[in-house]
Amino acid sequence: MVGEGILKGLVETARNFFGSYVGKDRLTTVQYPEERLPQIEAARSFPFLVYDGPDWDKGMRCVACQICEKECPPKCILIKKSADKKPDAVGKPQFYPAVFNIDISVCMSCQICVEVCPFDAIKMDVDYDLSTDDRFGDLLLDKERLAKSNEYYNAIHPTEAAAVDAHFAEERAKAEAKAKAATEAKAAAEAKVAPAAQEQPVGGETQ
Ligand code: SF4
Numbered sequence: 233m234v235g236e237g238i239l240k241g242l243v244e245t246a247r248n249f250f251g252s253y254v255g256k257d258r259l260t261t262v263q264y265p266e267e268r269l270p271q272i273e274a275a276r277s278f279p280f281l282v283y284d285g286p287d288w289d290k291g292m293r294c295v296a297c298q299i300c301e302k303e304c305p306p307k308c309i310l311i312k313k314s315a316d317k318k319p320d321a322v323g324k325p326q327f328y329p330a331v332f333n334i335d336i337s338v339c340m341s342c343q344i345c346v347e348v349c350p351f352d353a354i355k356m357d358v359d360y361d362l363s364t365d366d367r368f369g370d371l372l373l374d375k376e377r378l379a380k381s382n383e384y385y386n387a388i389h390p391t392e393a394a395a396v397d398a399h400f401a402e403e404r405a406k407a408e409a410k411a412k413a414a415t416e417a418k419a420a421a422e423a424k425v426a427p428a429a430q431e432q433p434v435g436g437e438t439q
């Protein structure tokens with residue numbers, strides 16, 4: 233029958249409208265901002281930069297590789313690389329962002345920056361209550377305002393953050409094992425050289 237779908241839709245709307253007066257399950261809206269729906273783990277708003285440890289600047293995971301800046305479709309990320317290096321999340325010396333800005337009034341929350349980051353340094357926030365009339369003061373975020381701790385990341389995306397933490401722990405263990413093996417090999421080489429040097433006659437004569 234022509235229009236059957238429309239009628240079914242209207243019946244469903246009516247059931248929800250009248251049902252919402254008697255049953256909570258039919259009430260799909262809340263009195264925002266006094267009431268808020270619980271957030272699901274996959275929710276996303278705008279990106280933030282993850283840091284490890286107590287110091288947001290020293291602990292920032294970003295190594296200023298600029299991949300996210302290149303891949304961002306509306307080009308709302310601006311990065312300037314540092315001149316010096318600092319240890320990254322697994323202890324390797326890396327560049328860091330001297331400047332890292334995101335204009336969230338342009339950002340379209342596509343998450344591409346997160347997908348392309350090889351260092352798990354940028355993740356999607358869930359904070360959506362950002363309305364303001366100060367376009368540049370409040371919506372052009374610098375690296376200090378973008379920086380959020382790994383504890384915060386774990387709180388908003390626990391499953392994903394736990395997988396990242398496990399990956400970093402594995403990488404740190406591998407780096408420590410490699411450094412230990414290198415130290416042991418060096419010590420063994422030095423131990424071999426020492427007796428050989430002692431066997432050399434005084435003055436270096438070999439008769
Ligand atoms: S979420 Fe998309 S639009 Fe926003 S900064 Fe990342 S890549 Fe750019």
Ligand code: SF4
Binds near residue numbers: 298300301
């Ligand atoms: S956030 Fe990731 S992709 Fe972007 S510059 Fe930093 S390390 Fe590179």
